[in-house]
Amino acid sequence: MSLRCxxxxxxxxxxxxxxADGSRLDLREAFASDAQRFGHFSQHAPEVFADLSKNLWDAATETLLLDMARACGLTQHRDAMFGGQPINSTEGRAVLHTLLxxxxxxxxxxxxxxxxxxxxQVHTTLDAVLAYADTVRADGAITDVVNIGIGGSDLGPHMxxxxxDQFRAPGKRxxxxxxxxxxxxxxxxxTLKPESTLFLIASKTFTTAETMTxxxxxxxxxxxxxxxxVGRHFAALTTNVDAAQALGITTTFGFWDWVGGRYSLWSAIGLPIAIAIGSEGFRDLLAGAHAMDEHFRTAPLAQNLPVRLGLLDIWYRNFHxxxxxxxxxxxxxxxxxxxYLQQLEMESNGKRVGLDGQPLPYATSPVLWGEPGTNGQHAFFQMLHQGTDVLPLELIAVRQPTHPLEGHHNKLLANALAQAQALMVGKEGEDGHRHFPGNRPSTFLLLDALTPASLGALIALQEHRVFVSGSLWGINSFDQWGVELGKVLAKDLEARLESGDVAGLDGSTAGLLGLLRSAA
Structure with missing residues (x-):
């Protein structure tokens, strides 16, 4: 059995x-004393350039983290995932989204x-999904496509x-x-008309309460x-063909229990993506992700971007x-x-017990949150620059614009660069209100262009980064039992909202239920 971190x-x-040193590392001094710092802590990976140099670590720390990864058996765990071993231990399943x-x-x-x-099987299904997508794209009578799903059946395709959007077929909303x-x-x-609308019902089991409602x-x-x-205007992304047909839905595309919901946009769940960007575009999305898979699978750990990001996450969560x-x-x-990244990381690594089911003595998943720049600059960046908590920032920029408007893109890129610079260098103020302490960390991820291939690589990068931290923490990153209890209780409370029965409920729930019924 592999060692836990x-x-x-x-x-x-x-x-x-x-x-001794890590808690007092000053980024300004680190750059002043090491002309090679940017080169050491930045790298190219498929479709993504990453600058990790504005983070609170040095080469000696990264070396220790890499040695820890080796001691934990990270490469063996990674290879077990790619090889189809049942690393989802609580459900006895393989984890094979990379196969998609x-x-x-x-x-x-x-x-x-x-x-x-x-x-x-993957490619047989993929061919069928993409053929259907191209048929829909060519059907001028269909102007609107509505994807009905939740969680991984919504967040990934929607994102x-x-x-x-720049690759989206004209005439399709x-x-x-x-x-x-x-x-x-x-x-x-x-806003829709039935004769021009296609509904996609995305639920693996066709029992998900929100989706089926x-x-x-x-x-x-x-x-x-x-x-x-109904057969023409509804399609189901499900393995429960009988349940779909019971509703009159005859077009179905399935996937497998070794595909977790938050890793499923590469499967039939990605049908709305394929309708939007076409089969060639969807294959480019897969190719970008596969290129990142190969980087993660084969690059030495010290030059492996998902590994470096995952180790940085552990350094920040467990030491800082x-x-x-x-x-x-x-x-x-x-x-x-x-x-999308909130679900990917917090549903995967938001676990308090290890593989043995026993409580862990350290913290796991951080809270992920954010908004696009420059909007966030006028909202919560005040806290990033001058708040009492130090919160690492991850900026994602694209070198080439996706629009023809003059003067916009350089302003956008200048703001991204300026925020990372300002967080690091800070500013001495004439009083406390105008003082910026600086030495606040950030990571800068840069895509040359926002294309299906680069998006695929970026998503796969984040998937593997989550795998790395989860692997070293010794948790199962591929189950999500934490979402089940609320679902069970909701079924009971739905019936009680009809009946008014509050027997056995805690005082707060009973009081709220009574208030809701009286308001109705």
């Missing part, structure tokens, strides 16, 4: 290094005995469709409905508005005690990226 010889060495973007017929060292068969609050579905439907309401709206031919990380994409098309 706190069981390695490097853990106490890192504690000692932090106590592996080229047809490509065998890798360490592949399990059934990987080739699974890869054939990617917005990010790749994409809508996303996730919330069980009927307001969201109602405000979407009131919205799906049934969409079907009722379709019938009430005189809609004809930083509780959150702010995400600031300096591109408006990436405005849903912070929400």
């Amino acid at each position: 706190d069981q390695t010889p490097q853990w106490p060495q890192l504690q000692a290094a932090f106590s 973007r592996r080229p047809r017929g490509l065998a890798l060292p360490g592949d399990g005995p059934d990987i080739a068969q699974k890869l054939d 990617a469709v917005l990010a790749l 994409l809508h996303f409905v996730s919330n069980v609050d009927g307001h969201e579905l109602h405000t979407t439907l009131r 919205n799906a049934r309401s969409a079907l009722a709206w379709f019938a009430a508005q005189g809609g004809q031919d 005690g930083f509780t959150s990380r702010c995400i600031a994409p300096y591109h408006a098309a990436l405005r849903r990226l912070p929400a």
